[in-house]
Amino acid sequence: MTDQYSSARDTAVTVIGLGPMGSALAHTLLGKGRSLTVWNRTPGKADGLVAEGAHRAATVADAVAASPVTIVCLNDYATMYQVFESAGALSGHALVNLNSGTPAEARTAAVWAAERDLDYLDGAIMVPPALIGYDGSALLYSGARDVLDRHREILADLGDPRHLGADPGLAVLFNTALLGMMYATINGFLHAAALTDSAGVPAAEFAEIALGWFMPVVLDPASLAEQAPNLDKGVYPGDQGTMQMNLNALEHIARTSVEQGVHPAHPQLMKQLAEQAIAQGHGTENYFALFEILKNPGAETPLRAMRPNIRSGS
Structure with a gap:
């Protein structure tokens, strides 16, 4: 022009x-x-x-x-x-x-x-x-x-x-992806604060540990960035922890949510996704192998196995 x-x-x-x-x-x-x-x-x-x-x-x-x-x-x-x-x-x-x-x-x-x-x-x-x-x-x-x-x-x-x-679709795609990450992070914090609130712990007290120590160390952006090349290559070594080990932790979170009267849908969904990853052969790989399930939701486990069970916490 x-x-x-x-x-x-x-x-x-x-x-x-x-x-x-x-x-x-x-x-x-x-x-x-x-x-x-x-x-x-x-x-x-x-x-x-x-x-x-x-x-x-x-x-x-x-x-x-x-x-x-x-x-x-x-x-x-x-x-x-x-x-x-x-x-x-x-x-x-x-x-x-x-x-x-x-x-x-x-x-x-x-x-x-x-x-x-x-x-x-x-x-x-x-x-x-x-x-x-x-x-x-x-x-x-x-x-x-x-x-x-x-x-x-x-x-x-x-x-x-x-x-x-x-x-032309890339800008709104990035926007949606980043907002999805933001909401998932906030929801994780809110669910965690609700768990400790069920025992009478003030959110401010929980936040001091969660945001002052846990997230900067465990969820350091630099450590996530180090994993990005492995996502591109589809390589998920399980020498530091496997999907099966993470499933055990997710089961505990889901059960605890039910026991404490906290909404269990969020941890139950994470648990179900980990179960699907194991069912598709990623049990000995690390948790980042969940990327393969999120990329290809078509290869799902049977609907019955994916449906949350509120009473049992499974």
Whole structure:
């Protein structure tokens, strides 16, 4: 796509969607000296930004036309299509879509943009609104690398722009994977705190041990990073502990949860996955062999064996 913008317009950027995150993006861009145009379905949400110097576009088409690049921060892909339905021809501009959704939705959106002759990047914001614009705040992007390179200076105002690859679905895939890890970690802490709470131990007392010693030593990120090459190679030496040994521990966690009246579903699921790994021949390998089960859930053990038994704790 030829460059149809003068150097005077290189600082121009449009933000569509002024929820908490979109507003944070817009305020940051204004603070960086960008010429900002904004549009929101509820026009009043732009009042504060307009007072600070932003231009309020009357329509989506006007908003996109005002800048070489438009950053979209709406609820989801369906909302984006709805908002742009009446925009008409937008050829020759770039859209950077920071909605949330699935990889398939991102790939469909890239096709939708290409049909309208729009450059397109799909992205994911990995920090809360308060950290937008700070060094080290990561924003993930996927799609055509040249689109990111062309608008890198503007996107860098928001945080560290990391390009993951040409597949438009990679940014939301990474986002989902990282959020899944976050929720699993939080759920693990909450379940553990609930176990000790069942004996009258304050969460603050438990946290001092769990977060002050156990997690930094046992779940050190560096030690997990050391295992990553083995995941790629499918090598899981069991000389320091086998899946069968870990199953014993998981059985104790599940039984204790039942005994203490704490919700047992979380440890029971982990136990069932370990049982499936053993049933598929990983019993003498280490716990990281569970990666093979998570990658290939199709080779499941019979449904009856996978169904939790709340009464027995199995």
